[in-house]
Amino acid sequence: MPSREEQTRSEERTWKVGPLAEASGLTVRTLHHWDEIGLLRPSRRTSCGHRAYTEQDVVRLYQVLALRRLGLGLETIATCLDAGVDPRRLVREHLAATEASLAALHTLRERLARLQDELDAERTPGTAELLRLVQAVGATGAAAGEALRRHLDEDQLHALADHAAALGPGAHYLLEVEWPQLYRRAEALRTAGTDPADPRVRRIAARLDELSRLFSGGDTTLSAAVRTAWREDPGALSGDPAAPADAWAALRAFLDRARQVSR
Template sequence: MTASTTWKVGPLAEASGLTVRTLHHWDTIGLLSPSRRTAGGHREYTEDDLVRLYQVLALRGLGLGLDTIAACLDAGVDPGRLVRDHLAKVEASIAALDVLRQRLRRLDDSLAAGQYPTTGMLLDALHALGGTGPEGEHTLRRHLDDDQLRVLETRAAALGPAAHYLLEIEWPELYRRADRLRTAGVPPTDPKVRRLVTRMDELSTLFTGGDAGISTGVRAAWRDDPAAMSGEPEAPADGWRELADYLDAARSDSLRPLPPSSSAEGARP
């Protein structure tokens, strides 16, 4: 690409795997704005804009939200450090997938021999996907039977690597956001809280298949031992239970329709 080359929004969206809507949204919020516009007002992105686009995508690939990404870019990031972090993330993903591959092969060998995998083998595979640690598994066993555990494990396995990001990044972040709203005194009927609850319940359905008994058991496990389930030893039980009550109150108000989200990205996982 020559120094004078510029990209319009459509070709850039296609080349980057994004949508035109996403690029327009990022322009609107000031995350990635084109440096040039044609006389007709069309957006044109320069090489410097492509560098920033890579930075945005790399940081998003590390699990950062758009607000955090904007703050990092505004403060300035070391390009070399960013590439190394991005590479480390990719290599870690490859290593995790290799562990998962080995464990799935053992499951496959067991099935090929006509033996149903033991619950321990399934939990081993689930752990490789980024599920709860041993303490969380022990807590779940107090509230779910073997068949219900197999549903969770099988559905998590079907999601593949995405299960890690859903369980370890998005779900905890949803709880943190809800707790910030709770401690700020925002009522559970507020649309912001209800949107968080809606997304939490969407994630729950992904892993439970909509089984109300499993969902109830998982929530009971969180109330029983939030430190084990969250992987945060300092998690106060009372605080988690107050948050659970807050979220349940939001669910009870969920029959009223939500107003449309004002953010083009807000409805996305």
């Protein structure tokens, strides 16, 4: 007699690749590709060996599509999902950030409307009103964070904000999820005694450099300034202020050796 677990598994609804592709608006080829790269693998197979997606697979499919709509690449999506991040937390954080942006935009809209009324009436806006407008414009920009403010000048902070805005909502996940996860993976490899020439370490170093270029827009001066900020204030920028400085120094040296091998 089958166990309750086996009975539950047999009663669980599954989808073959064709119906799931049709329901999700994807192609069979796309689902096959995601299976091959390990992004979305069907948990079960039929007796004939066909792919069979379970309800949990469909949940992961939804997460993949949601993150892809934010402009993330497949590798980044895999990192986000495999990192074990609570999706509810990400949604809450993203929602909070979106609501804050909407509130700032609403304030900016009201002040622009008042300014337009003043100009339409051929009245010169007062200094106080212009300062309030400047404040509202500043509130709608992407905050670089107090840690970066200690190391970058205003022009560099504005440049970072502009590049982040150009990346769209996906910038949140690149910065808040993938970037810290890459450092955690690199540190785990370092403490395990992995050779910096190991392809896994080299891939992490290459991806970190790619993210740096995305957020700096390829500006080498800006990139160097951010690297200096990381070197001098790694705890604050990583969100892990308890991490010892010597561990960060060792990790930087470890990644630098991996970069030298890749050249």
